[in-house]
Amino acid sequence: MAARGLRESAEFRATSAALRARLRRPVSLFFRLKERVIEWFLLACGMLSAIAVALIFFFLFKEGIVALRMVPLSQFISTLSDVTKYDPVEDVTTVVGQQRDFIWQPVSETPKFSVVPLMWGSFGIALISAFISTLCGVGIGIYLSEIATRRTRDIIKPMLEVLVGIPTVVIGFFMLAVIAEPIRALASGGVFSWLHIPFYNRSLNMFVGALGVSFVIIPVIASLVDDALRAVPNDLRAASLAVGATRWQTTWRVTLPAAVSGVFAALILGFGRALGETMIVMMCAGNAPVIHLNPFEPVRTMTASIASEMGAAQYGGLHAHVLFLVGALLVTMTFLLNVVVEIVINKYRKRIRL
Amino acid sequence: MSAAPHQFLGRAREAVKSRSRAPLWALLFESIVRGITGVVLVALLYIVMTIVWHGAPRLDWEFISQAPRNAMMEGGVFPAIFGTVFVVLFMIVMALPLGVFGAVYMVEYAKGGTFSRITRAAVNNLAGVPSIVFGLFGLGFFILFIGKNLDHYAFDIPRNEAEAKVWEQRVAPQVKAARDEAVRLADEKSLHGGDRGAFIRDYVSGHAPVMHKKVFGQGAMFWAAATLAILVLPVIIVSTEEALRSVPRSMREAAYGLGATKWQVVSTVVLPQARTGILTGAILAVARGAGELAPILLVGVAFSMPGLPLTEPVNFGFFKMPVVNPFSEFMHLNYHIYTMATQQTNPELSRPIQFATTLVLLMITLAMNLGAILLRRHYSRK
Numbered sequence: 001m002a003a004r005g006l007r008e009s010a011e012f013r014a015t016s017a018a019l020r021a022r023l024r025r026p027v028s029l030f031f032r033l034k035e036r037v038i039e040w041f042l043l044a045c046g047m048l049s050a051i052a053v054a055l056i057f058f059f060l061f062k063e064g065i066v067a068l069r070m071v072p073l074s075q076f077i078s079t080l081s082d083v084t085k086y087d088p089v090e091d092v093t094t095v096v097g098q099q100r101d102f103i104w105q106p107v108s109e110t111p112k113f114s115v116v117p118l119m120w121g122s123f124g125i126a127l128i129s130a131f132i133s134t135l136c137g138v139g140i141g142i143y144l145s146e147i148a149t150r151r152t153r154d155i156i157k158p159m160l161e162v163l164v165g166i167p168t169v170v171i172g173f174f175m176l177a178v179i180a181e182p183i184r185a186l187a188s189g190g191v192f193s194w195l196h197i198p199f200y201n202r203s204l205n206m207f208v209g210a211l212g213v214s215f216v217i218i219p220v221i222a223s224l225v226d227d228a229l230r231a232v233p234n235d236l237r238a239a240s241l242a243v244g245a246t247r248w249q250t251t252w253r254v255t256l257p258a259a260v261s262g263v264f265a266a267l268i269l270g271f272g273r274a275l276g277e278t279m280i281v282m283m284c285a286g287n288a289p290v291i292h293l294n295p296f297e298p299v300r301t302m303t304a305s306i307a308s309e310m311g312a313a314q315y316g317g318l319h320a321h322v323l324f325l326v327g328a329l330l331v332t333m334t335f336l337l338n339v340v341v342e343i344v345i346n347k348y349r350k351r352i353r354l
Numbered sequence: 355m356s357a358a359p360h361q362f363l364g365r366a367r368e369a370v371k372s373r374s375r376a377p378l379w380a381l382l383f384e385s386i387v388r389g390i391t392g393v394v395l396v397a398l399l400y401i402v403m404t405i406v407w408h409g410a411p412r413l414d415w416e417f418i419s420q421a422p423r424n425a426m427m428e429g430g431v432f433p434a435i436f437g438t439v440f441v442v443l444f445m446i447v448m449a450l451p452l453g454v455f456g457a458v459y460m461v462e463y464a465k466g467g468t469f470s471r472i473t474r475a476a477v478n479n480l481a482g483v484p485s486i487v488f489g490l491f492g493l494g495f496f497i498l499f500i501g502k503n504l505d506h507y508a509f510d511i512p513r514n515e516a517e518a519k520v521w522e523q524r525v526a527p528q529v530k531a532a533r534d535e536a537v538r539l540a541d542e543k544s545l546h547g548g549d550r551g552a553f554i555r556d557y558v559s560g561h562a563p564v565m566h567k568k569v570f571g572q573g574a575m576f577w578a579a580a581t582l583a584i585l586v587l588p589v590i591i592v593s594t595e596e597a598l599r600s601v602p603r604s605m606r607e608a609a610y611g612l613g614a615t616k617w618q619v620v621s622t623v624v625l626p627q628a629r630t631g632i633l634t635g636a637i638l639a640v641a642r643g644a645g646e647l648a649p650i651l652l653v654g655v656a657f658s659m660p661g662l663p664l665t666e667p668v669n670f671g672f673f674k675m676p677v678v679n680p681f682s683e684f685m686h687l688n689y690h691i692y693t694m695a696t697q698q699t700n701p702e703l704s705r706p707i708q709f710a711t712t713l714v715l716l717m718i719t720l721a722m723n724l725g726a727i728l729l730r731r732h733y734s735r736k
Contacts, residue, residue, distance in 0.1 A: 276484025
């Protein structure tokens with residue numbers, strides 16, 4: 001009460017006004033201007049990432065929309081092909097009708113741009129590698145946060161960081177040169193002939209690509225799961241252990257459920273990374289844009305398609321614009337995944353605060 | 355995490371153990387988790403060891419210092435190392451100031467609210483954008499938009515077919531004049547038949563106005579570096595933010611107390627305190643930039659070049675030397691590995707070279723990553 005009285009008194013006001021005036025005077029106009037200019041410059045730098053995201057969307061769609069003007073949207077989903085019939089007596093082939101199919105054939109007389117085979121490749125690889133790296137990543141995350149001692153943690157964490165630091169080309173090359181052929185030999189004969197897999201014919205295929213992509217995703221998921229688990233308050237664990245639960249019961253029934261949104265966010269983020277991975281799938285997924293239900297057949301992803309075909313496509317031609325459209329589709333999908341992650345994590349923060 | 359809860363947990367664990375033994379499936383799951391961790395770490399070691407094992411025999415000084423010879427089957431990879439190093443150098447020169455200043459604004463100046471939320475979301479999104487999309491963006495924005503327009507205004511190169519037509523119409527009189535002159539000269543020399551045609555063609559192509567060669571509107575080291583700079587921006591921003599936030603509040607307040615302005619506080623107190631963290635971020639960014647191929651695949655990487663991407667010797671007054679030409683194509687270690695391993699008719703023949711190139715790349719990136727890890731550990735202990 002007394003303090004407020006003092007603050008409201010006329011004398012205090014006069015003094016503080018005088019103080020403020022004195023403080024303001026020595027700061028010259030030049031100084032204030034300089035501060036202002038610097039602040040504006042820093043603001044421009046701070047806005048750069050937002051500008052970059054906006055520009056990425058704008059330029060991808062700007063180049064991609066052109067393709068939509070050249071070819072109707074339906075042609076990007078299913079393509080029309082002639083059904084021909086060969087007459088062996090006359091030795092002629094005649095067109096007997098047309099059928100709808102899903103063909104990506106950008107370089108031919110009648111180019112066909114169905115993105116379905118590319119999406120099949122992208123999502124197939126992303127799902128398989130998300131499955132593998134969920135198993136491994138969540139396992140490592142649990143190990144790091146719940147089981148490992150401080151010393152082993154200090155060894156394993158940097159090793160995972162090293163794994164993150166390996167260039168994707170190196171992993172792709174390793175899979176291509178060292179792993180792919182032995183896996184094929186293993187699966188289709190040799191020592192494991194009793195395990196004969198009749199449909200594993202090609203050494204470079206969707207599965208090998210997904211395995212390579214997993215190497216990139218595992219450390220991402222592992223460290224995010226580790227963070228999510230460590231953010232769970234220790235009180236919860238202590239309470240669980242105090243009522244007689246074992247360590248594993250505590251992890252499985254208490255810690256993991258408490259961190260479930262963090263783990264979920266990690267998985268979505270990993271899936272997004274797998275969807276955007278380029279070099280590994282380009283080098284060891286076989287690069288054939290066909291739809292096969294068999295996961296041991298070659299596929300081509302959206303990313304690999306852009307990377308391998310853009311060099312040959314004429315800038316300004318239809319093919320290049322279509323590839324930009326594929327890129328726009330890709331960036332939209334990863335953007336949506338990111339939004340989902342953002343929402344999940346925000347929810348998770350609120351829950352942790354409770 | 356402090357030690358006290360751990361001790362408490364340990365004691366609780368002991369108490370539970372003495373009453374009921376862990377069921378078998380719990381033991382099983384725990385060993386599975388341990389096993390998974392072990393398998394992944396062994397796989398990591400296996401990758402590194404295999405590449406060292408196969409790459410080391412071919413790796414010598416000649417391999418690092420020589421250009422490739424004999425259709426890439428002999429010699430070294432020096433031009434690729436050169437290209438990698440300079441692209442990354444240009445990249446960090448562009449990205450570091452922008453990222454650091456951006457992070458300074460976010461931490462020191464922004465007062466929360468919409469700006470912070472948008473920027474945070476943008477940084478997260480930028481980190482999640484697929485790397486090939488950066489390549490497409492580099493092509494669409496830097497080369498096809500900025501580069502093409504620069505070329506158009508600086509060297510009068512048409513940007514599209516309509517402008518190309520206008521250009522042709524504009525130079526048509528000059529072409530016609532050159533042709534007339536050629537015909538006149540041919541008549542003077544009384545050339546006939548094929549000789550006459552060849553002479554006229556040569557004369558016209560030599561004297562008619564020629565379109566300037568593209569300078570900015572094509573793949574170049576500079577555009578590749580700019581593309582990578584946007585890619586690594588989130589890495590630098592996030593680590594700089596972390597470093598700035600770790601500077602104690604009291605230090606800022608002490609500086610304000612002495613009458614320093616905001617920028618003086620930031621530039622003389624906060625930034626110097628945060629320099630180790632910023633350096634760590636920069637090293638991580640360089641390692642990331644050196645390890646990416648997809649973004650630069652579409653913006654100027656070349657499989658083989660006649661020489662290094664240098665300019666004509668530049669006169670520095672008392673000595674002359676060539677400098678790096680940022681608007682030239684370049685070779686790159688990643689692209690070298692990729693092309694050698696996938697685009698050759700028989701990639702098995704050059705496997706030793708591929709392994710050795712991979713080893714060089716791995717050594718560069720791992721050394722930088724380890725350096726960043728050690729640096730971070732050092733300053734987080736302090």
